[in-house]
Structures are given as structure tokens and as C-alpha cells.
Amino acid sequence: MKHVLESVESQFEMFQILNEDGKIVNKDDMPDLSDEELKELMRRMVYTRILDQRSIALNRQGRLGFYAPTAGQEASQLGSQFALEKDDFILPGYRDVPQLIWQGLPLYQAFLFSRGHFHGNQMPEGVNALSPQIIIGAQYVQTAGVALGIKKRGRKAVAVTYTGDGGTSQGDFYEGINFAGAYKAPALFFVQNNYFAISVPVEKQTNAKTLAQKAVAAGIEGIQVDGMDVLAVYAVTKHSRDRAINGEGPTLIETLTYRYGPHTMAGDDPTRYRTEDLDNEWEKKDPLVRFRTFLEEKGIWSEEEENKVIEEAKNEIKQAIKKADEYPKQKVTDFIENMFEELPHNLQEQMEEYKEKESK
Amino acid sequence: MAQMTMIQAITDAMRTELKNDENVLVFGEDVGQNGGVFRATEGLQDEFGEERVFDTPLAESGIGGLAVGLALEGFRPVPEIQFFGFVYEVMDSISGQLARMRYRSGGHHTAPVTIRSPFGGGVHTPELHADSLEGLIAQQPGIKVVIPSNPYDAKGLLISAIRDNDPVLFLEHMKLYRSFREEVPEEEYTVEIGKAEVKREGTDVTLISYGAMVHASLKAAEELEKDGVSAEVIDLRTVSPIDIDTIIESVKKTNHVVVVQEAQRQAGVSANVVAEIQERAILHLEAPVLRVTAPDTVYSFSAAEEVWLPNHNDIVEKVNTVLNF
Numbered sequence: 029m030k031h032v033l034e035s036v037e038s039q040f041e042m043f044q045i046l047n048e049d050g051k052i053v054n055k056d057d058m059p060d061l062s063d064e065e066l067k068e069l070m071r072r073m074v075y076t077r078i079l080d081q082r083s084i085a086l087n088r089q090g091r092l093g094f095y096a097p098t099a100g101q102e103a104s105q106l107g108s109q110f111a112l113e114k115d116d117f118i119l120p121g122y123r124d125v126p127q128l129i130w131q132g133l134p135l136y137q138a139f140l141f142s143r144g145h146f147h148g149n150q151m152p153e154g155v156n157a158l159s160p161q162i163i164i165g166a167q168y169v170q171t172a173g174v175a176l177g178i179k180k181r182g183r184k185a186v187a188v189t190y191t192g193d194g195g196t197s198q199g200d201f202y203e204g205i206n207f208a209g210a211y212k213a214p215a216l217f218f219v220q221n222n223y224f225a226i227s228v229p230v231e232k233q234t235n236a237k238t239l240a241q242k243a244v245a246a247g248i249e250g251i252q253v254d255g256m257d258v259l260a261v262y263a264v265t266k267h268s269r270d271r272a273i274n275g276e277g278p279t280l281i282e283t284l285t286y287r288y289g290p291h292t293m294a295g296d297d298p299t300r301y302r303t304e305d306l307d308n309e310w311e312k313k314d315p316l317v318r319f320r321t322f323l324e325e326k327g328i329w330s331e332e333e334e335n336k337v338i339e340e341a342k343n344e345i346k347q348a349i350k351k352a353d354e355y356p357k358q359k360v361t362d363f364i365e366n367m368f369e370e371l372p373h374n375l376q377e378q379m380e381e382y383k384e385k386e387s388k
Numbered sequence: 389m390a391q392m393t394m395i396q397a398i399t400d401a402m403r404t405e406l407k408n409d410e411n412v413l414v415f416g417e418d419v420g421q422n423g424g425v426f427r428a429t430e431g432l433q434d435e436f437g438e439e440r441v442f443d444t445p446l447a448e449s450g451i452g453g454l455a456v457g458l459a460l461e462g463f464r465p466v467p468e469i470q471f472f473g474f475v476y477e478v479m480d481s482i483s484g485q486l487a488r489m490r491y492r493s494g495g496h497h498t499a500p501v502t503i504r505s506p507f508g509g510g511v512h513t514p515e516l517h518a519d520s521l522e523g524l525i526a527q528q529p530g531i532k533v534v535i536p537s538n539p540y541d542a543k544g545l546l547i548s549a550i551r552d553n554d555p556v557l558f559l560e561h562m563k564l565y566r567s568f569r570e571e572v573p574e575e576e577y578t579v580e581i582g583k584a585e586v587k588r589e590g591t592d593v594t595l596i597s598y599g600a601m602v603h604a605s606l607k608a609a610e611e612l613e614k615d616g617v618s619a620e621v622i623d624l625r626t627v628s629p630i631d632i633d634t635i636i637e638s639v640k641k642t643n644h645v646v647v648v649q650e651a652q653r654q655a656g657v658s659a660n661v662v663a664e665i666q667e668r669a670i671l672h673l674e675a676p677v678l679r680v681t682a683p684d685t686v687y688s689f690s691a692a693e694e695v696w697l698p699n700h701n702d703i704v705e706k707v708n709t710v711l712n713f
Contacts, residue, residue, distance in 0.1 A: 117460070150494040158460070159492060163484055169450050170485070173457015180413075180439065181461060200480075203450035210445050366491045367530055369498070369553045372582055372629035 040238040042284060043264055044254040048313050050321025059263045063328050069110055069258055070323055071337050073102040073316050076126045078341040079135075080289070083142070086349065087293040093143040096123040097289030100256075103315035104220045104283035106130060107261030108188070111269055115185035117174045118157040119167040123220075123287075124190045128157055135348035136355070145358055146366070156185075164195045168204025168217060175213035175278065186214040186272045194225025196239050202246070205280055209248040214272035216265065219282045220255060226291045227301035243280035255283030256313040259322075286310035359386055392572040395565040397539035398428050398504070401546035402466060404576045406436045409464060412550060414441045416451060416468030416504075425470060426506060426565060448474050452481020452503075456489070459499045466550055472507035472559060473516030475524065486555040487530030501556075502549040508561035508600055509650060509682075509697050512690040519687045520599075520651035522559055526628035526660070531555045532581055533628040537564065537602035539572050541625055544579030552581065561599045584631035586638065590620035593707050594638040596661055597648035598624040601680075601698065605648050608703035619707065627657045635661065636669050643674040646706045650698060653681040675713030678706045 045054045052058060061069070080099045086092040098105065101123070109127040112118070120127055125138050132155040141148025141159060149159035161167040167189045174187035195201055196219055208215040219239045223230050236242060243250025249271070253264045261283055268279035288307070290296035298307075323329035360382040364375050371379060392400065405412045414429055414436075420443040423430035433441040444451050448469055455465040469478060482503065489499040509518040526533045534549055534556055536542035542560070549556035587602060588609055595605040602623045609619035620638050624630060639645055645665060647658040662677045680698045682688075688696030 146492070146494040149492055150496045158497070163480055166453065166480055166485060169453020169481065170457045170460070171453075172450065173454040174460050175457070176454065177458045177461025177463055180458075180463070187457070199447075200449055200453065203445075203447040204453065206447070207445055207450045207454060362494075363491065366495050368490070372532075373632055374629050 036244060037237040037241055040241050040250070040252050042252050042254050043260050044257050045259040045263060046257045046318055046322055048318055050318040050325065052322075057263050059259060059266060061262070063326070066323060067328055069106065069262070070319055070329060072106050072110070072130055073258065073319065074334055074337045075341040076102050076106060077316060078338055079126070079345060082342070082345045084289065084293065091349065092139060094122075095142050095293045096291065097287060097293070098123060098126055100286045100288040100310065100314070101220055101222060102126070103258035103261050103319070104218070104255035104285045107258040108218060108265045108281075108283075111262050111265035112188060113185065114154060114156070115183060116156065117178070117185065117187045119171050119174065119187065119189040120157065120160045121164070121167060121190045121192065121195070122160040122162055123192070124160060127190070128155070128160075131155055131157055133157070135344060136351035139348055139352040140355060143352065145355065146362070147355060165191060165198030165200035165204070167191065168195070168198070169200045169207065171215050171217065172204050172207035172211070172213060175208055175215035176211050179211065179213050184273050186216055186269050188216045188218070190218045190220060192225060193219060193221040193223060193230045193233060193239060194228065195219065196242060197233050205243065205246040205248055205278065208278040209246040212275065212277045215278035216268055216272065217278060217280045219280065220285050221282050222285050222287045224301060226296060229301070238282060240280060240282035246280075248278050248280060250280040250282070252282045252284065255285030256315045256318070258315055258319050286313070361386060389571040390574055391569040392539045393566045393569050394536070394539045394542045394560070395426055395428055397543040397572045398546055398560060399430055399432070400572070400574075401543045401550070402429065402432060403435065404547055405466075405550040406432065406440060408576070411462060411464040412440070412466060413458060413463050414466045414468070415444050415454065417444060417446055417470045419443060419468050424468060426562070428468070428504070428560075448477035449481055452478040452485070455501045455503070456481060456485050456499065459489070459501050460497060464500050464550060466502045466504060469503060469505040471513070471517040472505040472521055473519050475505070475521055479524075482525060482531065482557070483528040487528045490554065491530055498553050499555045500553045502546070502552070502558055503555070504546075504558045504560065506560045506562045506565070508563055509688070509693050510563045510600070512693065513562070514690070515687070518562070520649070520682075522557075522627050523651055523656035525557050526657055531557055531628070532626060533557045533559065534581055534626050535559045535561070535599045536625060537561070537599055537623050539570050541579050541585070543572055544577050545581065545625065547576060548578040548581050551578070556581065559599070563600050579625070582626045582629050582631055584625055584634040585623045586620060586634065587623045588619070588621040590618040590642065592618045592642055593644040593646065593710060594620045594622060594642045595646050595648060595703065595707070596622045596624065596635060598627055598657070599650060601648045601650050604698065604700045605703055607700040608707065611700065611704050612707060617707065617711065624657075630661060630664065632664055632668065635665065639665055639669045640672045643672055644710045645673070645677040646680060646703060646710055647677060648680040648698065648703055650682060652684045653679060654684050656681070675710045678710050680706050
């Protein structure tokens with residue numbers, strides 16, 4: 029009797045381009061990015077780190093609502109989004125607001141999403157995306173559908189979705205990758221493995237050594253990538269996107285990453301389930317630090333440049349919060365309006381009732 | 389005009405809309421070459437090709453997710469859930485996702501999806517095939533729930549459902565699939581969603597029901613007529629939203645009401661009908677509104693369905709109680 033698990037698992041090795049010291053360890057796979065593009069990637073990571081810091085502060089002041097911190101995951105989030113085109117369709121999880129922002133969701137709308145205002149979910153024209161999914165894994169089965177739709181339309185695009193390590197335990201995870209595989213649909217399934225699903229460590233989620241290997245069961249490509257290495261994430265995304273568009277099917281991409289902060293700002297205390305040593309170990313792998321080293325050694329990035337981005341981010345955040353503050357408050361009649369194309373009898377009555385209440 | 393069974397009328401409705409709108413897609417378990425386990429999609433794959441009518445892997449949540457995603461790409465999906473007892477596997481896609489799409493996105497995205505599914509007792513299926521679970525979905529704002537009682541309505545309502553720009557759950561009572569034929573126009577027509585129909589006019593009591601229980605109610609009305617009782621029978625046809633106006637108009641005429649449903653009593657559609665009547669027409673009532681339902685047990689083991697399901701005798705008995713109050 030032949031046992032294959034060990035040999036299958038040993039095939040999954042972490043893909044990396046830039047090591048922790050900012051040195052290129054894999055020249056062959058270095059993506060073809062101009063200096064301007066490399067700087068833009070850095071700019072976005074710095075900007076997003078500042079946005080995270082400000083969002084946490086605003087949340088503590090009671091000026092933001094639901095917020096899932098992103099620091100530590102910038103390379104996974106932004107490296108992947110950077111390889112996408114406008115025609116691609118993003119189905120994010122709730123920590124994946126940065127990808128929406130860089131795909132074109134205005135910052136003030138991201139703040140309105142956090143506050144629980146539906147305008148935060150109204151994607152502007154040309155931004156192909158859903159608002160962040162709350163049910164873990166639901167976006168995976170939907171992505172199979174969007175990808176099949178893209179294939180049926182003959183569009184040269186992909187459907188892209190994100191979940192975390194915990195998400196891979198859901199039935200929808202398997203159904204999503206299996207459906208997309210069965211239809212050879214152009215989908216990219218990202219698993220941002222930050223090692224903890226709120227508090228439960230990934231070792232307790234599964235006996236699988238890697239999450240990428242779960243692709244094998246669905247008969248699709250799977251790859252594990254250093255999620256703190258923005259160049260590696262970009263390269264893997266670009267490669268998988270090209271394959272998907274060429275009709276070669278979906279890919280499951282596991283990015284190894286870490287969230288420095290709590291699960292969300294609603295009372296999670298990571299010291300209950302993570303050690304300081306572990307935090308320190310991961311901060312040494314920081315995506316911004318290593319990419320900054322790489323760019324500085326190339327002579328295309330400086331402290332001055334970085335400070336400019338920080339100032340720009342702080343300014344824009346301030347403006348966006350102001351705009352979010354000024355945006356009209358929601359009314360129950362808005363909600364009723366958004367239920368159906370034509371209001372049925374019960375909602376017509378309730379519309380009249382609330383119109384009267386709101387006129388007082 | 390042709391004589392059609394309800395299943396033929398349903399196939400005809402899908403064929404009509406597959407022809408009318410290239411965005412219509414029909415999919416589910418065994419719906420392709422096999423034509424569905426009840427043959428509802430018989431011949432459709434041959435006629436419209438595998439791009440339009442196709443099999444899915446065996447996973448209801450996946451089918452629901454596929455419908456959500458295809459709708460986002462501008463298609464008009466018509467997925468089949470093979471038996472509605474399997475709805476628990478796809479509850480999130482229906483109630484958590486499709487029904488909320490327009491609301492959640494502030495009108496930016498819509499979900500013009502029609503979920504078709506067989507349900508209903510009396511055909512001796514294994515467990516979790518026959519349950520009347522319309523109340524589960526009727527409680528979810530954002531999706532309509534339609535249940536035809538005859539071939540003519542089935543075709544017209546299904547065409548309306550597929551053309552609707554919001555999600556519709558279309559429940560097909562298995563016992564009605566082939567129990568009788570009636571004249572159904574071969575050309576296209578629609579029956580309005582959210583509109584009940586007075587199936588039989590009467591003056592003494594109103595029987596309100598839907599699905600297979602419409603036929604039990606009509607049979608009860610015939611029996612009652614022999615005793616000189618004139619019963620009006622209303623077929624709701626849509627259980628969410630409910631056509632209040634048709635109900636109230638009848639209540640004002642007969643002043644006596646019995647609501648009939650195949651589902652168990654607790655928390656269902658009939659309770660909602662009773663609540664609406666007492667809120668809007670209590671002074672027109674000469675007796676409490678009573679209900680005929682299945683008991684609040686888990687759905688019957690199949691060998692005992694006859695004693696578990698409500699029938700026309702139960703209805704006659706309740707009508708007599710109401711009239712003698």
C-alpha cells in the first residue's frame with residue numbers, strides 16, 4: 029500500500045523573493061516592475077500602515093465602528109491587489125478593506141463601512157467588488173460563481189477572494205475551490221494565514237501541514253508564499269492570474285503572514301493566546317522593513333520620501349473622516365427603499381409609517 | 389392551448405425564458421443530461437446547450453454561491469435545489485446573501501435569482517425531502533416566496549419570478565407535479581407575484597391556503613356545500629409578501645375564516661395571515677380565526693403521512709367550529 033501524504037506535503041515550499049534582510053534570494057522569479065512601480069508599492073504599504081494606526085486611534089476615540097486591524101498583512105493584501113486589473117472582481121473578507129481602497133473605494137466610504145453606513149458598501153462605478161463579507165467562507169462559493177460568469181462572458185479577467193486560515197475549515201472553502209476547479213473558472217483564492225483565527229492557532233484548525241496543499245484535493249494549483257514579502261506575493265498573483273486568464277484554472281494561494289494587532293477592535297486581547305516572543309519574531313519579518321531596505325539599497329527610497337507619504341496619508345485621512353462626518357445619516361426609509369425594485373404591500377405601508385415618523 | 393401537468397408547465401416556463409433572455413442560466417444537481425430527478429429540465433440542455441443548462445457538483449451551498457456570483461456578472465440564474473429539505477445546506481446563500489444583496493450594497497448590486505425547489509408531503513420520500521419550510525424563508529426580508537397550486541399559475545408565476553429583478557424562491561409541491569392536467573397556453577404570459585386568487589366564491593366562510601392545501605380546501609368546500617355552507621377559497625399563490633387586500637375583502641364578506649397550511653402550526657405563514665386579519669378586520673369577525681395545520685412534531689415518517697398531514701375532513705371540522713362559535 030502506498031502512502032502519499034508525506035511526499036505531497038513536502039512538495040509545498042514557501043515561495044520567496046526578498047528575505048528578511050531585504051536581499052533577493054530568488055533572482056529568477058523577480059517580477060518585471062519599474063522603479064516607479066516598486067516605489068508605488070512601498071508608498072501604498074506605508075500609507076496603509078498609517079491608515080491602520082489612525083483607524084485604531086479613531087476607533088478608540090469612538091469615531092470609527094467595526095475595525096479589523098491590518099498591520100503586518102500589507103504585503104499579502106497590497107502585493108496581491110497590485111497584480112490585479114480594473115476588470116477583475118474582488119470578494120474581500122472583513123480585514124481586506126485596503127485592497128478595496130487601492131482598487132478605487134474612496135477612503136471616506138471605507139470609514140462609512142466601518143461605521144455601519146450602507147454608503148460604505150456602494151462601490152463606485154468601475155470598482156468591481158463586493159463589500160467585505162462577514163460570513164467566513166461565503167465569499168469562496170460566490171467567487172466560483174463570479175469566475176464562472178467571467179468565463180461565460182469571455183472576459184479577460186479573474187475573480188479574487190480572500191479569507192484567513194480559519195476560513196479553510198469551512199465547508200464553503202472546499203465547495204468554492206472545488207466548483208471553480210470543476211468549471212476551470214478564472215479564480216484566485218487567497219488564504220492569508222496569520223496563524224490565528226481570532227485565538228485558535230492554525231495547528232488546531234487542521235492536520236494539514238500547509239493550507240496550500242488543500243488545493244490538491246480539488247485538483248487545482250496551490251502555492252504557499254511568504255506573505256511578508258511583497259515581491260513574492262505580487263509575482264505569485266501575477267503568474268496565477270495569467271494562468272487563470274489563459275484558461276488554466278484557479279489557484280489557491282496561501283500567504284504566510286501575521287497580524288500585529290487584535291482580531292478586531294471589539295475587545296479582543298491577543299496576549300491571551302499569543303506570546304510576546306512570537307510577536308517579536310514576526311516583527312523581524314516586517315514587510316515594510318525588508319522592502320524599505322531593498323529600495324534604499326537600490327537608491328530609490330529615502331526617509332524624506334517616506335515622511336512625505338506619511339504626511340500625505342495623515343492629511344487624506346483627516347479629509348476623509350471629515351467627509352464621512354458630513355455624509356447624511358441613514359434613515360429607515362432608505363433601508364425600505366433598498367429592499368426591492370418595487371415595494372410590496374407590507375413595505376409600502378411601512379414606508380408611509382416611517383415617512384411620517386421621519387417628518388416629525 | 390395544450391393540456392399540461394404542473395411539471396410540464398414549469399419546464400415550459402423555463403424554456404420560454406431561456407429563449408427570451410440569453411442571461412437566463414438553469415443549473416443544479418442532475419439538471420443537465422438527466423433532465424432533473426423530476427424531469428423539470430427535460431430536454432433543456434439539448435435545446436439550449438451546456439453553457440446555459442448545466443450540472444453542478446453535489447453541494448447546495450456551492451449552488452447558492454454560484455447563483456450569487458453569476459448574478460454579480462449580470463446573469464439571471466435559475467438554480468434548482470433538488471429537494472427543499474436540503475435548504476439547511478444553502479441557508480446562508482439564500483437568507484444571508486441573496487436576500488440582502490440589494491440592501492447591503494445600497495442598491496448597487498441586485499440578485500435576480502429564482503431558486504426552484506420541490507417540496508411537500510404525501511409522496512413517501514425519505515426524511516428531509518417533503519418538509520414545508522416556506523416559513524423559514526418567508527421570515528427573511530428581501531426575498532419573495534411563491535408556491536403555485538396548479539399548472540397555469542406555475543407557468544405564469546415562474547416566468548414572473550425569472551423576470552423579477554429581486555430573488556424569488558419558487559416552491560413546487562411534489563404531489564401536484566403530475567396529479568392533474570389543465571389547459572395552459574403555449575405562448576408566454578405572466579401571473580403577478582404577490583397576488584392571491586379567489587378560486588371559488590362563497591358567502592359563509594373563507595378558506596385561505598396555498599400549494600396542495602388549496603385542493604384540500606376546494607374538496608372541503610364541495611362537502612360543505614352539501615350541508616348548505618357556502619365557502620370561499622383563496623389561493624395565496626405568494627406567501628411572502630401576502631396579498632392582504634384580497635384576504636380582507638373576503639373576510640368582510642364572510643366574517644368567518646379558516647387558514648389552512650400543510651406546514652406545522654408554530655410560527656408559520658398561517659400565523660401571519662391570522663395576525664394580519666385581526667389587525668385589520670377584527671370588527672368584521674364573528675368568530676376567532678382558526679387554523680388547520682400539521683402538528684408541531686418533526687415531519688412525519690413516510691409510512692404515517694396520511695394520518696399526519698392535514699386533509700379536507702380536518703378543514704370541514706374547523707369550519708363547523710367557526711360557524712357554530
